[in-house]
Every structure is written in structure tokens, then in C-alpha cells.
Amino acid sequence: QKGGYKHFMLKEIFEQPLVVTNCLTGRLSANHARVTLPELEELSTPERLHIIACGTSFHAGLWAMYIMESWAKIPTSVEIASEYRYRDTILGKGDQVLVISQSGETADTLACLRKVKQQGAKVIGLCNVVGSSIARESDTVIYTQAGPEISVASTKAMCSQLVVLTLMALFWGRRKHVLTEAEETETLDALRRIPEQLEAALPAMREQANALARQYSGARSFLYLGRGPCYPLALEGALKLKEISYIHAEGYAAGEMKHGPIALIDPDFPTFALIMCDDLFPKVQSNLQEVQARNGKIIALTQDDAVLTLDSVWKIPRSRGPLDVFFALPALQLFAYEVADYLGKDVDQPRNLAKSVTVE
Ligand code: F6R
Numbered sequence: 001q002k003g004g005y006k007h008f009m010l011k012e013i014f015e016q017p018l019v020v021t022n023c024l025t026g027r028l029s030a031n032h033a034r035v036t037l038p039e040l041e042e043l044s045t046p047e048r049l050h051i052i053a054c055g056t057s058f059h060a061g062l063w064a065m066y067i068m069e070s071w072a073k074i075p076t077s078v079e080i081a082s083e084y085r086y087r088d089t090i091l092g093k094g095d096q097v098l099v100i101s102q103s104g105e106t107a108d109t110l111a112c113l114r115k116v117k118q119q120g121a122k123v124i125g126l127c128n129v130v131g132s133s134i135a136r137e138s139d140t141v142i143y144t145q146a147g148p149e150i151s152v153a154s155t156k157a158m159c160s161q162l163v164v165l166t167l168m169a170l171f172w173g174r175r176k177h178v179l180t181e182a183e184e185t186e187t188l189d190a191l192r193r194i195p196e197q198l199e200a201a202l203p204a205m206r207e208q209a210n211a212l213a214r215q216y217s218g219a220r221s222f223l224y225l226g227r228g229p230c231y232p233l234a235l236e237g238a239l240k241l242k243e244i245s246y247i248h249a250e251g252y253a254a255g256e257m258k259h260g261p262i263a264l265i266d267p268d269f270p271t272f273a274l275i276m277c278d279d280l281f282p283k284v285q286s287n288l289q290e291v292q293a294r295n296g297k298i299i300a301l302t303q304d305d306a307v308l309t310l311d312s313v314w315k316i317p318r319s320r321g322p323l324d325v326f327f328a329l330p331a332l333q334l335f336a337y338e339v340a341d342y343l344g345k346d347v348d349q350p351r352n353l354a355k356s357v358t359v360e
Helices: 008-014 015-026 055-070 107-119 131-138 158-173 181-216 229-246 254-259 281-292 321-342
Strands: 049-053 076-080 095-099 122-127 140-143 221-228 246-251 272-276 298-303 312-316
Touching: 008 015, 008 049, 008 095, 008 221, 008 321, 015 158, 015 181, 015 321, 049 055, 049 107, 049 281, 055 076, 055 095, 055 229, 055 321, 107 122, 107 131, 122 131, 131 140, 131 321, 158 321, 181 312, 181 321, 221 229, 221 254, 221 281, 229 246, 229 254, 229 272, 246 254, 254 281, 272 281, 272 321, 281 298, 312 321
Parallel strands: 049 076, 049 095, 095 122, 122 140, 221 246, 221 272, 272 298, 298 312
Antiparallel strands: none
16 A cells, blocks of 8 residues: 555655656646646636635645736635634735645634635635535636545645645736736646656655654754745754654745754754745855854755855755745655654654644
8 A cells, every 4th residue: 555665655755756747647638838727717716815724734735925926916815724714814805815725624714614605705725635615615626536535644745735726827918918828838848847857756755754754853853944945844854854753944045043942052052944045045045154153063955056155055946936846845754754764753644633624
């Protein structure tokens, strides 16, 4: 069942190239130049998009905010379901709600869906489990087609959510004429290349994760830093580490460092930084210099062409802009996996956690 892998989590991390392929199946035009999402065809384009989710699905939603704003020019807010359900939230006339849930059964997310439907909003459900409650109750459901996810820690499901969210942003961007045909085609080309690139990169990524795990698993606490689309990834990296290795980890927007957490930095408190070769590179670099100046150890996840002098530099392949996420995410997952495995934790069944959170 585990296909020769030691744990389901590892198997599911390694399935991600196939997940990207499956997610794209039937969603591109014959010449691969356009997105086809029949699920969205009937709906108008949202004037504002409210994304609601929990945990890892929330992080996928937070990442999507950046592309919804930059590619589709849709004002987007991203909400934690357990907070949203008890707030006096306001929905405008042309607003739409996107609920993201792998299981489709998360109680808080389902409650939000029911709440906004009562307020008359159109709800798009992004689910993995076919026929789940959220899938059934949404006005339209888009399936992530990731296949069953057995490991409690979500990995490939997030990857599949990111693919569909990319397609949605491209679809709306084109429909609004704010994205050119060339931009859509080039992004799709880059997306179609991911499975092969990732397949080739994963074995070396695992080795790197294993080496870093041996070096850093004695730490009692970690700080994860990222900016822009890497900020949600910092949150996700920290979540993965804490849930399966039980090491405390905190994800932070790198620019917020100086507003408090910098006080924690010392040689025993490592920082895992995401520093992609984008416009924010110099900004993150200067944030990391602040950590270095306080003798904090740094693992930097970056790209082949980056020049950095830090304790541990981990290079991953480059894609097109925010699509770098398809390499950064598995790196974070593999690091958490290798630390947990090295420490002898029950990777697939972490204590106190359930795969589907059907109670409040
Ligand atoms: C983390 C994890 C959880 C889920 C969360 C939402 O690895 O698995 O944080 O992401 O419970 O679950 P879904 O997506 O099923 O609504």
C-alpha cells in the first residue's frame, strides 16, 4: 500500500509530480494555451473573493491571494473558518466565496459555507473528497483530483489545491482581460513542465532534507520566514514541522521580524528562510542579515542562481514567478518529514490529530 515507501507521507510527497499532471487533466484547451474550467463557466467573475479554510488549506488560500490580485485583479481576503463563522462578516453583491477543504468535512469550514449561503452568496467549493459535505453543498465544486490522502499531515492535497487555484486565477484574469494571452500560455507552459522537473528534483531534495534534519533536529524551536507568496509557505513549513516532529515552530512574515520575534534569535534558535529569486530577494536578504548579526543559524531555501553566504543554503529549481511554490513546498514537507523520522516520531499518525476535523 505504501508502494515501497516507509510512510504514506513520503509516498504522498513523491506523488506530487503525478498530482500536478492529474490536476491539469481535462483543464487545458487542445493546444494547451488556455484554461478550461467548466465549473466556473456558469458563474460571473467575483468582484471580491473571500477564501475560507483551515490549516494547510488555509495556507493554500493565502498563497492564492497573491495571484488572484496580481493576475486576475480580484480583491481577495483569506479567512480562518473558525474565526469567520462567528464574525459579523460583510459580503457585497458581486462577492463570491471560495471554501477550500481536502476532506470536504471540516466542521468550521462547512459552517461558514452554510452561513454565507444563507446570506445569498455564491459558493465555490475546492475539495478532494468526491461527494463530501462541502462538495455537495457548494453551488459549484471543483475537485482537486489528488487521490486519497492517507497521512494525517496534508502534503499532496495542498499541491493539488495550488494547481487548481493557479488555473482559477488564470481563468478569471483572462476573462477580465487583465491578463494577456501570452501570459496565460507562458504560465501554463511553466505549469506543464513542473511534473518532469519535480520528478527529477525530488530524490536530491530528499537527500538534502535528510542531511539538514541530522544537523538541526536537536533544536527546540524554529522560526520560518518568508515574504510575498513565500509568507504562506513559511506558515505551512512551520505547521508541518510542529505537527509531525512536535518541535515548536513559528511562521512569520520576514518583514515583521523586527517587530518582536528578533528578540528570540540566538545560536540555538534556527531560522528556516524562504528566499526566492524574485523582487523581494533583497528585502529578505536584509532580514536575514539581521538574524545573522545576532548569531542565529539560517537554513535558506533558494534557487540555483542565488548567491548567499549563510549556514545552510538549499537550492531548488526555478519556475515562473509564484509557481516556484511547486518546488519550495515539497522541500518544506521533506524537511519536516526527515526531522520527524530522524526523531522516531509516528509520522503518519501524529498524536492528538485526526485527518478530518468534523467537530468544532
Ligand atoms: C495539516 C492538516 C490540517 C488540515 C485542516 C483542514 O497537515 O492536515 O491542518 O489542512 O484540518 O482540513 P481540510 O482541508 O480537510 O478542510
